[in-house]
Amino acid sequence: MPHRKSKNAEPLDAGSVPKAVVSRLSLYLRELQHLLRDGKETISSGALGSRLGFSDAQVRKDLAYFGHFGYPGIGYRIDELVAAVKKILGTDRVWPVAIIGIGNxxxxxxxxxxxxxxGFDIVAAxxxxxxxxxxxxxxxxVRPIDTLAAVVREQRIRLGMLAVPAPAAQGVADQLVLAGIDGxxxxxxxxxxxxxxVSRLGVDLAIELEQITYDVVNRLRVR
Amino acid sequence: MPHRKSKNAEPLDAGSVPKAVVSRLSLYLRELQHLLRDGKETISSGALGSRLGFSDAQVRKDLAYFGHFGYPGIGYRIDELVAAVKKILGTDRVWPVAIIGIGNxxxxxxxxxxxxxxGFDIVAAxxxxxxxxxxxxxxxxVRPIDTLAAVVREQRIRLGMLAVPAPAAQGVADQLVLAGIDGxxxxxxxxxxxxxxVSRLGVDLAIELEQITYDVVNRLRVR
DNA sequence: TAGATTGTTAATCGATTAACAATC
DNA sequence: TAGATTGTTAATCGATTAACAATC
Structure with a gap:
């Protein structure tokens, strides 16, 4: 195994990392975990990128935001890169999660x-x-919603997944914020x-489908 | 009501519209539908944008890709804009959808x-x-999966939502493609x-959470 | 060594923002 | 008319791609 002196020495200036890079990082991680399970040991930026539809340069650039993880002439050691990307994304630890709204x-x-x-552990509903x-x-x-603040604090819950009806969402979000949630x-x-x-991400299932219908209706002839 | 001679006359050169614009379009539509339900009649680019965290210029630019929908000095008539955006996204009609994988x-x-x-109608599982x-x-x-091709054709199903275990996903996707699915x-x-x-969109629930944990761990001091 | 592949720089490409004449 | 707001252009900003010396 090659050796390296000073890896990961860069200050992670998170403000300068584009959002798109972070979402690709998650895709890299998922792919790397599949490769690891399949017993592969190393992979090149080109091979990793082509599985996901990205260029080799893009993969290297994305990873280079966070450190020097690769070995010239060899590629990336998959186990090392998995550990590194998990650390970057914060999923090298376990996150207690609450789900609010127990419908379908x-x-x-x-x-x-x-x-x-x-690395996500659902601990309350x-x-x-x-x-x-x-x-x-x-x-x-399943607990009554008025116990939310107490339970979030007691169980040190960091993240909440909101699956309530639209009219209730803002009110519940406010309660989560008051309880000290992080995202x-x-x-x-x-x-x-x-x-x-407080970090926020919206997932709207109907909107996901709309992105597809736009594509279908305005079908790009060339791709 | 103001009148206009030749709106929507632009050729919709879909290839030149950034993906990010299309996803904002869905957010505009959702917001506009809320406003319509609340009885509002017009809205300015600034007011619409501020509800979503976008600038007025961004809203106008996004909409201008597809035509002239606004009225200088007045803003956008909400009912007209809802109809226009639905048409752009293709949701001015009903789309038959199949769901594959009937787990949780x-x-x-x-x-x-x-x-x-x-505008999405789930017609088969x-x-x-x-x-x-x-x-x-x-x-x-719920039907056996080997009837998929026949049912997709017979019911003219255009879209599929894949909720099967990871190892089965590619195989089922291949069957959907053979059956003539569009997305x-x-x-x-x-x-x-x-x-x-065939249009494709991936929704990975764990990855959504990872985007949040990245943010939390690398918490941007300034925002 | 020769071949492979990285990390990084410079060049290109694309998207957002600011500004403003035109319009209602 | 005066005030509000659009659509669009030019300027800025940011992200991707191409190229290559350095490294194994």
Whole structure:
């Protein structure tokens, strides 16, 4: 195994990293984990990129924002790169997550196996409907929503996934913020406002489909 | 009401429209529909943008890719703009959709009310598990996956939502392509390859959370 | 060594912002 | 008319691509 003196020595000036780079990082990680499971040891920027539809230069540039992870002439050692990317994304530790809104979607999120694999641990579930309180779904007890602040603090929950109806989303988001949450993924089809110290990401299932219909209707002849 | 001679006369050169513009278009539409429901009649680019965190110039520029929808001194008539954006996105009609993989997530998608509101009609559900065949969930019968091609053709299904386990995703995607599907939203945490005439969008729930943890860990001091 | 591949710089390309004449 | 706001141009900013010396 080649040796290296001073890797990862760069200051991670997060402000200068484009958002698009971070989302590609997650794709790299997912692909690298597949490769690792398949027993591969190293991969080049070109080979990694072509599996995802990116150029070799793009892969190298993206990774170079965060350090020197590769070996000229060899490529990247997959196990090392997995560890490095996990550290960059923050998923080298376990994150306690709460789900709010235990309807169809909330239940599906509760049962989704992909979260734990990436370091997310769903530790609490909340619903405003009293008839749901006390239910145990996927091993997690559904709690009344007015216990949210107390539970978030007590269990040191950092992230919330919002699966409530659109009209309730902003109110619940406000409660999460007051309870000291760090980030929210919002599945309700509405824009929510958060203070700048809380990270926010919206996932609107209908909007995802609209991106496809636009493509289909305006089908780009050349690609 | 002001009058206009020749609107929407531009050729929609889809190839030149950035992807980011299309995703903002969906956000504009969602916001405009809320405004319409609230009884508002017109809105300026500045007011629309500020609700979503975009500048007035960005809103005007985005819309100007597709035509002249506004009225100087007045803004945009909300009902007109809703109709125009729907047409651009292709959601001025109804799209028949199939869901493949009726586990936790597939079931949640089947029950999601937000789709029909935006013009998506889930007309078929498939699962490879024979014990699920025949089940009726949310009014839709679950069919064996080997009937996929026949049903897609017969029901003129244009879009597929893939909620199968990662190892099955590529195989099912291939079947959808053979059946003549136009676009696929893939919820399996794996990259799938499709021919260029089929639109593709990946939604990985764990990756969405990773975008948040990156933000939290590398918390940008200034925002 | 020769071949492969990195990290990085410079050049290109694309997207956003600012400014303003035209319009209502 | 005066005030508001559009559509569009030019200027700025940012991201991607191409090229290559350095390295293994």
């Amino acid at each position: 979607l909330g239940r599906a999120l509760l049962g989704y196996k992909g979260f734990s694999r990436q 909340f619903d405003s409907d009293p008839s749901k309180s006390g239910l145990i779904i996927e091993g997690i007890q 929210i993924v919002n599945f309700a089809p509405v824009t929510i406002n958060l203070p700048p110290h | 997530l597939g079931r949640a998608l089947l029950g999601y009310k937000g789709f029909s509101r935006q 498939f699962d490879s598990d024979p014990s699920k065949s025949g089940l009726i969930i949310e009014g839709i019968q 696929i939203v893939n919820f399996a945490p794996v990259t799938i390859n499709l021919p260029p005439h």
